[in-house]
Amino acid sequence: MSAPRGAQAGLSLRHLRVVFDAFVAVDDVSFDIAPGGSFGIVGESGSGKSTVLRAICGLAPLAAGNVALTGGVDTAAPASKAFRRQVQMVFQDPYASLHPRQTVDRLLAEPLAIHGIGDAEARIELALDEVGLGTGFRFRYPHQLSGGQRQRIAIARALILEPQVLLLDEPTSALDASVQAEVLNLLEALRERHGLTFLMVSHDLAVVTHLCQHLMVMQRGRAVEFVAAADLAAERVAADYTQSLMRASAGFRRATG
Amino acid sequence: MASPMNPLLTVDNLRVAYPAREGGFNEVVRGVSFTLGRERLGIVGESGSGKSQTGRAILGLTAPGGRVTADTLHFAGLDVLTLTPRERRSLRGGRIAMILQDPKFSLNPVMPIGEQIVETLRAHRKMSQRIARERALEALAAVQIDDPERVYALHAHEVSGGMGQRAMIAMMLIAEPELLIADEPTSALDVTVQLQVLAILDKLVAERGMGLIFISHDLRLVSSFCNRVLVMYAGRVVEEVAASELHRARHPYTQGLLNCLPQLGAARHPLPTLDRRPEWAL
Numbered sequence: 001m002s003a004p005r006g007a008q009a010g011l012s013l014r015h016l017r018v019v020f021d022a023f024v025a026v027d028d029v030s031f032d033i034a035p036g037g038s039f040g041i042v043g044e045s046g047s048g049k050s051t052v053l054r055a056i057c058g059l060a061p062l063a064a065g066n067v068a069l070t071g072g073v074d075t076a077a078p079a080s081k082a083f084r085r086q087v088q089m090v091f092q093d094p095y096a097s098l099h100p101r102q103t104v105d106r107l108l109a110e111p112l113a114i115h116g117i118g119d120a121e122a123r124i125e126l127a128l129d130e131v132g133l134g135t136g137f138r139f140r141y142p143h144q145l146s147g148g149q150r151q152r153i154a155i156a157r158a159l160i161l162e163p164q165v166l167l168l169d170e171p172t173s174a175l176d177a178s179v180q181a182e183v184l185n186l187l188e189a190l191r192e193r194h195g196l197t198f199l200m201v202s203h204d205l206a207v208v209t210h211l212c213q214h215l216m217v218m219q220r221g222r223a224v225e226f227v228a229a230a231d232l233a234a235e236r237v238a239a240d241y242t243q244s245l246m247r248a249s250a251g252f253r254r255a256t257g
Numbered sequence: 258m259a260s261p262m263n264p265l266l267t268v269d270n271l272r273v274a275y276p277a278r279e280g281g282f283n284e285v286v287r288g289v290s291f292t293l294g295r296e297r298l299g300i301v302g303e304s305g306s307g308k309s310q311t312g313r314a315i316l317g318l319t320a321p322g323g324r325v326t327a328d329t330l331h332f333a334g335l336d337v338l339t340l341t342p343r344e345r346r347s348l349r350g351g352r353i354a355m356i357l358q359d360p361k362f363s364l365n366p367v368m369p370i371g372e373q374i375v376e377t378l379r380a381h382r383k384m385s386q387r388i389a390r391e392r393a394l395e396a397l398a399a400v401q402i403d404d405p406e407r408v409y410a411l412h413a414h415e416v417s418g419g420m421g422q423r424a425m426i427a428m429m430l431i432a433e434p435e436l437l438i439a440d441e442p443t444s445a446l447d448v449t450v451q452l453q454v455l456a457i458l459d460k461l462v463a464e465r466g467m468g469l470i471f472i473s474h475d476l477r478l479v480s481s482f483c484n485r486v487l488v489m490y491a492g493r494v495v496e497e498v499a500a501s502e503l504h505r506a507r508h509p510y511t512q513g514l515l516n517c518l519p520q521l522g523a524a525r526h527p528l529p530t531l532d533r534r535p536e537w538a539l
Contacts (some may be wrong), residue, residue, distance in 0.1 A: 209396060245448060
């Protein structure tokens, strides 16, 4: 994985629309992420933020719009096997996203087998090293790992294919605060080391602004506001909804009077 | 607020242990002591610190096989550990109530929400179905549910998380408990909904003057809501601080918990992480 990489890829979404039966989950969402950039989506449950991620990697059906990798020399078409190798996802709940009856070794070998990549032995060892676990964890089962260690395995599984874009769906919301800090630091270090492009979804403004330079606020399937992390930190936001999210993230305050 | 002469709850050297696979017992709560008046006490810690087990042991909800011992476990003058199961059951939901994390799991899925509230009420107070129904509707209105008649007839899967948790609060407060134990009551909710639910809880606890134990992993949230905070690590209380004095916390674990959260407008890369020392767990 430390091998030098080709051109980095960014991501471009145009007029994305996802419909489940009659329910419009995502309505006309467009944004671009520059190669090596990091972009965050914030919103509440049901706002469609996770569905955007799932639509990008083909887990939710697109009703309209398109997704494209940009910037690289070998940018693959969406839904192709090459695209899936370049765009990998880390899910929210590490207790649900790892097969309970497979060892770490088997979990990490699976994507390599699917994509016909050899040299599994060395790649698995390297992937475990990169997420700070070491080869001692290789033959353990998920139930023998803590939440933070499981999320590291999920990150290793995504990274083992040497993707260019990492989709992160609330990667730390199931973790304790101190473990969250460790995983956020790990993600940041990996992004720097490999020049990865991040697209991260979270309901926590502080977590998103920690990792992302730009973000989009979603409500009821629509983009409410685009804002730079620095503007958000300085409380320069326009939409009412974004302001209420900011107040909420400041914690509980007793109403006066 | 709390009169030290006559505390609502006295816990001295509480221990909870579960059988270990290799034989013997694993202690998950190891000698927790505190007293509670009609005030708000926060218990903070990470997963596995024993904070929820402490709350459950007070209520008598320790899982079967668990062993609960204490030098003192007194609630309003009653020695809770020597009560019969029947007496304990009448305390639960009556004089001591508990709100759990996720209303999706704590509400009965096959019974309308209103009927569950009526059931709770009639388990503890003798009253007619008609009056109980009126009281349940009032309770739903008190947690700022706009259309109590409609919500009364809904099932758990038909309401949002925030609505479900408000109904749960209505149900737990209807028998007018003296002590409320809230175990991560807002962790499963969206941030903006969290604040609404906390504001409702805040108002009701203040109006009724009950004691509150607020269990959470979120130190900042707890300190903004409570008077006093116990910080637990590996089954022990490592530090007790007044919420207003939190920034002066001395234990490195408490400081670590405070520091490791990313904050808006204060970028720190990388984030400070906890350097867990084995002596904390001694």
